[in-house]
Every structure is written in structure tokens, then in C-alpha cells.
Amino acid sequence: MPDSELPTFRYFRDPVAAGAFAPGDVVCQCCERSRGWIYQGSFYSEEEIDDLCPWCIADGSAAARFDGEFTADIGWDLPRWDVPHDVIDVIAHRTPGFPTWQDRRWWTHCDDGAEFVGMAGTDEMIALGDDAIEQVRTTAEVPVDQWAELLPILRADGDASVAVFRCLHCGAYGGYLDLS
Ligand SMILES: [Zn+2]
Ligand SMILES: [Zn+2]
Structure with missing residues (x-):
């Protein structure tokens, strides 16, 4: 039995649903x-x-003890990470990573890190609604014609999926296309 309630993460909505945490009797x-x-x-x-x-x-404590980071492409010096360093620090050192095929970036908006919602396939994207789909397409920088071909074949746990984020301040959606 888990010994206490799981911690929550400002930038990661549901690590159990996303498969980042699994029950297990492991030290x-x-x-x-x-x-x-x-x-x-x-x-x-x-x-x-x-x-x-x-x-x-x-x-x-894990990041400090082993001098590691949970997200590889945290981009301390990249312009797209135009957020305060303490935000990057929390995402790199106190936030679980999420599964992707390609480099994992953390979407940012309104001068803050966004909340990782989950990996999405066709059904999950449709459930978000048309506005959110268009916001994700725009931030993922996928041309409209290519997007029309991709959207029906996305699978949350497949070769083509979208890492979906939501801004904690204005509610805008963003994301990255993830292809194997
Ligand atoms: Zn521990
Ligand atoms: Zn925002």
C-alpha cells in the first residue's frame, strides 16, 4: 500500500494518469x-x-543528491525559455518528466511554465475542443494541410502524439507534436 498521498506538482497535472508514476514495491x-x-x-x-x-x-532531494534533471532540454539559455530561472529550476529539478520520442521541451506562457496536461491522441484532442486544437496546432508550428492529415491518426501512446500543455494564467493551450 502507498504510505501516503502522492505529492502534487504545479506544472504536471496528473503524473499517474500520464504514466510517470506507477505503483510498485521498489526501493x-x-x-x-x-x-x-x-x-x-x-x-x-x-x-x-x-x-x-x-x-x-x-x-x-533526488535532483540535488544525484545532480540530475528530469527534463533534458530545459534550455537555460534559450530565448523560448523566457521565464524566471526559479521556474526553470522547479521544472528541471522538482517536476517529473513526461514520455516523448523527441526532445522534451516544456511549453511556457505568460512568463511562467505551463501545466503539462498529457500526451494526446485524436480522441483526447477532439475532447479539448476546436479552439484548443487550433492553439496547439499554432504552437506546434504544424501547417494546416499537414495537421489535417495528422489529427485523425494521433494516438496518445502511439508513434504520433501531441504533448499538450495549458497556461496556468490565461488558460491557453499549447503543445508539441511528437513523432517517433
Ligand atoms: Zn525517495
Ligand atoms: Zn498564458
């Missing part, structure tokens, strides 16, 4: 405890670390 390499949940995503560090618990991600 965390950071706190050296088995707490019922284990992280399934990537961790970029010198030393190869496979097993981390959600709590050691949330409090920053």
Missing part, C-alpha cells in the same frame, strides 16, 4: 525507502539512476 535510490510508488520517466544524471519515488522528486 527509492534517494530516500532508500519503498513507499508504494515509483517514477517511470527519465532522469538525466552522470550516475545511472533507475528508481526514484515521487516524494524525492517533489522535494528536490
